Amino acid sequence: MVARVVEGDDPRVLQLGHRPRLAAEAREGLLVEEAAADHLEGHEATQADVPGPVDGAHAPLAEQGLEGVGAQPTGQPGDGPSGEVGGLRGLRSARRFDHRLQATPQRTAGARDSARSRGSSARSSRRCRGPAGRQSPRRTGADRAGPAAPGCYHAAVREEELVDELLAGAGDACAQASDGPGGGGVVLGPGDDAALLAPPAGHTAAWSVDDHIEGVHFRAAWCSPRALGRKAVGAALSDLAAMGARPAGALLALGVPKGFGRNEARALGLGVGEKLSAARAALLGGNVARSTAGLRVSVSVLGWVPAGRGLLRGRARTGDALFVSGTLGLARAGLLHLERGGDPREELFAPAVARLLDPEPRLALGETLAARGERVACMDLSDGLARDLPRLLAASGVAARVDAERLPGPPADLARALGETPAALAWVGGEDYELLVAGSHELEGCNDLRRIGCVVPGPPGAVRVSGEFPGARAKGFDHLAP
Secondary structure (H helix, E strand, O other): OOOOEEOOOOOOEOOOOOOOOEOOOOOOOOEEOOOOOOOOOEEOEOOOOOOOOOOOOOOOOOOOOOOOOOOOOOOOOOOOOOOOOOOEOOOOOOOEOOOOOOOOOOOOHHHHHHHHHHHHHHOOOOOOEOHHHOEOOOOOOOOOOOOOOOOOOOOEOOHHHHHHHHHHHHOHHHHHHOOOOOOOOEEEOEOEOOOEEOOOOOEEEEEEEEEEEEOOOEOOOOOOHHHHHHHHHHHHHHHHHHHOOEEEEEEEEEEEOOOOOHHHHHHHHHHHHHHHHHOOOEEEEEEEEEOOOOOEEEEEEEEEEEOOOOOEHHHOOOOOEEEEEOOOOHHHHHHHHHHOOOOOOOOOOHHHHHHHHOOOOOHHHHHHHHHHOOOOEEEEEOOOHHHHHHHHHHHHOOEEEEEHHHOOOOOHHHHHHOOOOHHHHHHHOOOOOEEEEEEOHHHOOHHHEEEEEEEEOOOOOOEEEEOOOOOOOOOOOOOOOO
C-alpha cells in the first residue's frame, strides 16, 4: 500500500537507517483535497499499519495506525466531537487508568518545524472531504459522537489524555475512591495496577459485569456519551440490587473507535460518575483499548452483602407469591418509539425514553429484602418478564401462574399510540431493570412490590398466563437468537 499525499506534496516521512520500507518518491495522483493535516518530513511509506516508534517506517495516512503521526489540531477544543477536527483514535496499548504511563515517542524536530512553517493552510477551518470530494458536515459538542468522514486524517489523541478527561468527568466518583479506607471498603482507587478493597466485617462480596455494545445495546443517534455512561452503570448496578448488595465501586473498560476523543471521554465519564455517586460507589479504575467495531463499554461492579443473606434465584418454593417492582414495559415503549423515528422529547413518550436510556437500579429494595433475613428468590428484569421469570423458576425447580390483569404495564394511552397493549409491553419488554421476587405474601407493598401471580408445582421453568393478550406466548429477548 502507499500513503495518500497531503495537498499534492511529498509527505516525506523520516525512517530509521536500516530496513528501508519507503518508496523513493511520492506517487502522482494520490491526494486528499483540503485535508486537515500538516506536511510531514520524509518519503512515502509503502506499508501501512506498522507498529513502532513514530520515526520508524510507517504510513502517514494509516487509517488504523498504532500511533498518530503528523497532523496538528485544526481547531480549538469544542470545534468537533473530540475537541479537535478529527484525531487519530488508535491507541498503542490497553493500559489501566493510572498516571504512570510510559512516555510515548514524539514527532522529530524536523517534522515539528515543518508543521509550524507550513501549517497555516492546513490549520484552517476547512473540513475533511470524503471520496468524490463530498464535504462532511461539521459536528460540534460532546453529545454528537460518531465516526468521522471516510478519507479524513485524524490528529493523535494520546491515551493518557483521553483517560484524564474520563476521570475528570467522573469527578466525585473518583474522589470517593481516593478517600482511603472507609465504610465503602475501598482502600485504593485509580492510579495503580489494581484497586485495593477491604470487605466490611460480616459481609460477602458480590461481583458482576455488564456490557453495552454499539449497535446491540444502544445507537449513537439516540444515546449521547453522557447518557451511555449513566445507562451502562445503571444496568450493571441492577445486578447488585438483585443480590441485595450495597455498591462499593466499579471498573470501567472501554473499546473506543476512531472519532472518540476528549470531549466524548469527559461526557462519558460525567455520566458514569453521576450514576456511581448517586449509589455512593467509587470508580476504582479501568482499561482503554482501540475498537474497530464501534464503541464498547463494559462495567464491572462490586458490592457487599451481609453474609448468608444474599438474594438468590433458586429459593422460590411452591405457594410463594410472585412480585415485581415498579412499572414493566416502559423501556420497550421507549425503544419502539425511537425505532419509529419518534422525538425523544415528546411529552407522552419522554418517561419511556428516560427508562430506556437512564435505568434506575432498585438498590434500596434489594438491601431492604436482604436486611429482612427472609427466604426470598430474586433477580433483575433485563431481558423481559417472559424470559427472566422462567430462569428464576428453573433455578428453583418450580413453575408459576401469572395473572395478566395484574401486570403493571405502561399507561393505556401510551400503549395505544404504539399499537400495543399494556400487558403485552409488560410481558415482553426488557431493560426495565425492575426486580422480580418470589416470597411471602406479606411482601406485597414492600418498597413498591406488586403481586402478579404465584409459584405452583409443575415442570421447572413452566409459566401459565391467565388471560389472553397479543404476545402472551412470546419468549422475551435472547442475545444469541438467530
